[in-house]
Amino acid sequence: MTFRLLIAASFASVGCISAQDLVTVFLDFDHPPSGISFAEMKREAATVIAAAGLAVEWKPLPETQGVETFSRLAVLRFRGRCDSERRLEKYSGGDVLGLTNLDGNRVLPFGEILCDAVREWLAAPAGAFGYAQRAQVYGRALGRVVAHELYHIFGNTLLHDLAGIAKATQSGADLRSRRARLEAPAAQRLRGNVNGARRGFFHAPSNPAVY
Ligand SMILES: [Zn+2]
Numbered sequence: 001m002t003f004r005l006l007i008a009a010s011f012a013s014v015g016c017i018s019a020q021d022l023v024t025v026f027l028d029f030d031h032p033p034s035g036i037s038f039a040e041m042k043r044e045a046a047t048v049i050a051a052a053g054l055a056v057e058w059k060p061l062p063e064t065q066g067v068e069t070f071s072r073l074a075v076l077r078f079r080g081r082c083d084s085e086r087r088l089e090k091y092s093g094g095d096v097l098g099l100t101n102l103d104g105n106r107v108l109p110f111g112e113i114l115c116d117a118v119r120e121w122l123a124a125p126a127g128a129f130g131y132a133q134r135a136q137v138y139g140r141a142l143g144r145v146v147a148h149e150l151y152h153i154f155g156n157t158l159l160h161d162l163a164g165i166a167k168a169t170q171s172g173a174d175l176r177s178r179r180a181r182l183e184a185p186a187a188q189r190l191r192g193n194v195n196g197a198r199r200g201f202f203h204a205p206s207n208p209a210v211y
Contacts, residue, residue, distance in 0.1 A: 037139030044143025
């Protein structure tokens with residue numbers, strides 16, 4: 001049976017790693033973000049994950065041939081509308097911002113980012129921004145949710161921490177703040193799994209519909 005590990009909205013570094021290991025992340029959008037948001041999302045997620053000594057390679061899932069192999073692979077599907085410029089009806093889907101699929105206690109390399117929930121969570125304060133700044137803030141928030149799910153996937157861990165990107169719940173202020181980081185315990189957990197647990201290669205998914 002497949003379970004899901006959630007990152008929810010809430011009301012309320014490790015240094016000296018020289019060698020970077022490459023992780024490949026396939027992206028699939030129901031509705032793609034703007035160029036500004038997309039660039040900012042990738043920059044923010046890569047910056048956070050770099051604290052564990054990982055470099056991220058991004059690939060569009062629809063373009064995969066299903067024959068490539070990768071040593072470390074994740075697939076993220078982005079649900080809903082991922083553009084910040086569009087003013088939508090109030091989102092009523094709940095407080096979950098992202099999730100990672102589980103098989104028992106084993107973390108599967110499949111995650112989902114709920115774009116409408118992230119936008120709604122930022123909507124009121126971000127509404128005061130101009131287009132470019134709003135797109136940037138939204139992209140950065142998406143990047144933090146992405147980094148949280150990649151922490152679970154590449155760390156093969158269900159654990160959460162009390163601070164930083166590995167917190168189970170993120171406030172609007174967390175998502176809007178100028179800087180977010182993977183705190184040392186989470187970075188060490190992630191780094192430890194990458195160093196020790198992974199063997200062999202994963203094949204690229206040949207059917208994007210299989211989750
Ligand atoms: Zn989580």
